[in-house]
Amino acid sequence: MGGSYRTMLRFFHTVIPWATLFWIFFRKHLWRKNEVYLLAGDEVVISKSGKQTYGVDKFFSSLVSKPIEGLSFFVVSLVSVERRQSFPIGIEQIIKSNTQVNSTLPIKEIKPKEKRGRGRPKGSKNKTKTEVILTSELLLIKKMINSLFKLIANFIPLTYLVVDGHFGNNNALQMARQVNLHIISKLRYDSALYVPYEHSESQKRSRRKYAQKLDYRNIPNKYFCKSEIEDEIQTDIYQATLLHKEFAQALNVVILVKTNLKNNACSHVTLFSSDLDLSFDKIIDYYKLRFQIEFNFRDAKQFWGLEDFMNLSQTAVTNAANLAFFMVNLSHHLLADFRKHNPDSGIIDLKAYYRGFRYVREMLKILPQKPEPILLAQIFAKLTSLGRIHPLSTGVEAS
Numbered sequence: 001m002g003g004s005y006r007t008m009l010r011f012f013h014t015v016i017p018w019a020t021l022f023w024i025f026f027r028k029h030l031w032r033k034n035e036v037y038l039l040a041g042d043e044v045v046i047s048k049s050g051k052q053t054y055g056v057d058k059f060f061s062s063l064v065s066k067p068i069e070g071l072s073f074f075v076v077s078l079v080s081v082e083r084r085q086s087f088p089i090g091i092e093q094i095i096k097s098n099t100q101v102n103s104t105l106p107i108k109e110i111k112p113k114e115k116r117g118r119g120r121p122k123g124s125k126n127k128t129k130t131e132v133i134l135t136s137e138l139l140l141i142k143k144m145i146n147s148l149f150k151l152i153a154n155f156i157p158l159t160y161l162v163v164d165g166h167f168g169n170n171n172a173l174q175m176a177r178q179v180n181l182h183i184i185s186k187l188r189y190d191s192a193l194y195v196p197y198e199h200s201e202s203q204k205r206s207r208r209k210y211a212q213k214l215d216y217r218n219i220p221n222k223y224f225c226k227s228e229i230e231d232e233i234q235t236d237i238y239q240a241t242l243l244h245k246e247f248a249q250a251l252n253v254v255i256l257v258k259t260n261l262k263n264n265a266c267s268h269v270t271l272f273s274s275d276l277d278l279s280f281d282k283i284i285d286y287y288k289l290r291f292q293i294e295f296n297f298r299d300a301k302q303f304w305g306l307e308d309f310m311n312l313s314q315t316a317v318t319n320a321a322n323l324a325f326f327m328v329n330l331s332h333h334l335l336a337d338f339r340k341h342n343p344d345s346g347i348i349d350l351k352a353y354y355r356g357f358r359y360v361r362e363m364l365k366i367l368p369q370k371p372e373p374i375l376l377a378q379i380f381a382k383l384t385s386l387g388r389i390h391p392l393s394t395g396v397e398a399s
Contacts, residue, residue, distance in 0.1 A: 011319070012311055012315070012316040012319045012320065013313065013315055013316055013319075014315070014319070015315055016319060016322070018091070018318070018319075018322040018326070019090055019147060019148070019151060020151065021326065022088065022089050022090065022322075022325075022326065022329070023089065023148075023151045023152065025326070025329060025330070025333075026078065026087055026089060026329065027155065029329075029333045030087050030329060030332060030333060031156070032080070032082070032083070034082075035080050035081065035082045035083065036080075036081040036082065037078045037079060037080060037081070037156050037158060038078070038079040038081065038158075038160050038161075038162050038286055038289060038290075039076065039077075039078065039079075039145070039148075039158050039160065039161045039162070039181065040076070040077050040078075040079045040086060040161075040162045040163070040289070040290050040292070040293050041074065041075065041076045041077070041141060041144075041161065041162075041163050041293075042074075042075060042163070042164060042290070042293050042294070042297075043072055043073070043074050043075075043094065044072070044073050044074075044075055044297045044300075044306075045059045045060070045061045045062075045063075045068065045070055045071070045072045046070050046071050046072075046073075046301065046306055046307050047061070047068050047069065047070040047307070048069060048070045048071050049069065052312050053071065053311070053312050053317060054093075054312065054313055054314040054316075054317045055071050055072075055093050055094070055095050055314075055317065056069065056070065056071060057069075057070075057071075057072075057095075057096045059071070059072040059094075071093065071317070071321075072093070072094040073091050073092065073093050073094065073321055074091070074092050074094055074137075074140060074141065074144070075088055075090070075091050075293065075296065075297070075325065076088075076089055076090040076091075076141075076144050076145065076148065077089055077090075077292075077293050077296060078156070079162070079289050079290070079292055079293070081285075081286070081289065084289060084292065085292060085332065086289075086292035086293045086295065086296050087296075087328075087329050087332065088293075088296050088300075088325040088326075088328055088329060089148060090144045090147070090148055091321055091322050091325055092140055092143075092144055093317065093318065093321065094137070094140065128248070129170060129174075129246075129247065129248030130174055130177075130248045130249075132170065132171045132174045132175075133171075134171060134174075134175055135171065138171060138172060138175045141175065142175050142178065142179060145161070145179045145181070146179060149179070158181065159181065159182060159275075160181060160182050160183070160184050160273075160275070160286060161176045161179075161181040161182070161183050161184070162183075162184045162185070162286055162287060162289065162290040163183065163184075163185050163290070164185065164186065164290065165185060165186035165187070165188070167183070167185050168185040168186050168187045168188065168272070169246065170244075170246050170247045170248055172185065173247065173248075173249075173274050174248065176274065177274065182273055182274045182275040182278070183273065183274050184271070184272075184273045184275075184278075184283060184286050184287055184290075185271070185272060185273075185287075186269065186270065186271050186272070186287065187244075187253075187270040187271070187272055188270075189267075189268065189269070189270065191244060191270060192213060192244065192245065193213070193214040193242040193243065193244055193251075193253060193270075194210040194211060194212070194213050194214065194242060194243045194244070194245070195210075195211040195212055195213075195214060195240075195242060195243075196209070196210075196211060196241065196242070196243055196250065197209055197210055197211040198211070209243065210243055210245070214240075214242060216255070216257070216268050217266070219238050219255060219257070223238040223239060223240040223255075224236065224237075224238055225237045225238060225239050225280050226280070226281075229261070232260065232261045232262055233258055233259070233260060233261070234258070234259045234261055235256055235257070235258050235259075236256075236257045236259070237254065237255070237256055237257075237280055237284070238254070238255045238257070239252070239253065239254050239255075239279075239280040239283075240253055240255075241253070241276055249274065250276060251272045251273070251274070252272060252273045252274070252275060252276045252277075252278055252283070253270060253271070253272045254270075254271045254272070254273075254280045254283045254284060255268055255269070255270050255271075256268060256269045256270075256271070256284070271283050271284065271287050296325065296328050299328050299331065299347060300324040300325050300327070300328050301324075303327070303331070303347050303348075303351070304323070304324040304325075304327040304328060304331075305320065305323075305324050306320075306321060306324035306325075309321075309324075331347050331350060334350055335347070335350055338350055338353070342390060344390045345388075345390050346389065346390075348387070348388070348389050349388045349389055349390050351387075352384065352385070352386060352387035352388040353384045353388070355384075355387065356380070356383035356384030356385070356386055356387075357380070357383075357384055359383050360379055360380055360383050360384070363379075
């Protein structure tokens with residue numbers, strides 16, 4: 001009740017436990033018992049003008065392919081494999097470090113480095129690749145995942161963390177293993193992969209670790225899994241356990257080689273997972289499902305105000321961003337029932353229906369007498385169809 005402008009201001013300046021709210025809503029309305037869920041994460045950048053908004057800085061936007069002035073949020077979501085939908089479950093704002101060098105401090109004299117001779121310096125030790133220094137971004141993601149695990153308390157078994165090629169490195173893999181998850185991501189197209197060395201005599205062991213380097217143009221047939229042709233594009237799929245000199249462990253690598261049958265142009269994509277037993281089809285399917293989080297970003301920007309809010313303080317910015325993604329989950333829940341009678345409907349249709357419903361309810365308050373049920377149904381059907389893209393079905397009109 002009420003809903004004045006001051007009420008809105010008080011709401012946006014109230015500290016709200018969004019993580020708990022997201023989880024309770026998901027568990028009650030969106031969770032399905034027999035479904036498999038993946039944990040996906042990605043960064044979303046929104047443009048902001050001015051200098052007063054909390055956390056505003058230069059962030060790289062993939063939409064315009066250059067850094068822009070704005071805000072950045074990292075979003076963690078639960079992706080249903082069966083429904084092929086992503087549900088945001090945690091949002092944290094990314095704040096760049098504002099540590100600057102004080103110009104009043106004396107400048108230290110930089111001494112030229114002494115050239116060392118060939119070979120390894122005496123006393124140097126091997127570095128363990130599993131012991132990595134996590135970046136601030138990876139520390140934030142690790143913190144978000146640990147907080148989520150405390151909330152769900154093994155309610156949902158989670159095994160895989162699916163992220164894009166930005167996290168296709170050893171540091172991200174080690175971060176995932178530290179939270180007991182297997183990573184699924186993408187390697188650079190020119191990544192140097194090596195076949196594990198095997199001694200010619202099986203009984204003898206060798207200290208040698210790397211055999212020949214993998215040639216993407218001549219992948220051995222023993223790694224071949226599947227081939228398919230669609231729209232004159234042939235896709236050959238290979239899977240192998242390979243080594244990368246920057247990674248601490250062997251990788252389950254899936255290579256998709258695409259060939260244009262018209263001009264023989266060839267390209268490839270390299271996916272990988274830290275789970276050596278995961279099949280190639282699941283690696284491909286799970287990585288495809290990562291893109292569902294991009295639809296969450298689109299809906300939050302286009303329909304729920306993520307790109308449009310004018311809040312300035314830290315609490316208000318946090319509430320605006322979380323509210324936008326919470327509305328994404330709420331619209332998923334409402335559309336599930338709405339599409340039973342309107343299978344082609346989207347968020348625009350949903351918003352038009354509820355807007356029309358509110359108009360009818362306010363109109364009925366000023367009428368001296370309530371209309372007959374048949375006339376009332378026609379009024380509902382007429383007003384709730386204004387602004388819709390798809391026509392309203394009789395099932396919803398009757399309700």
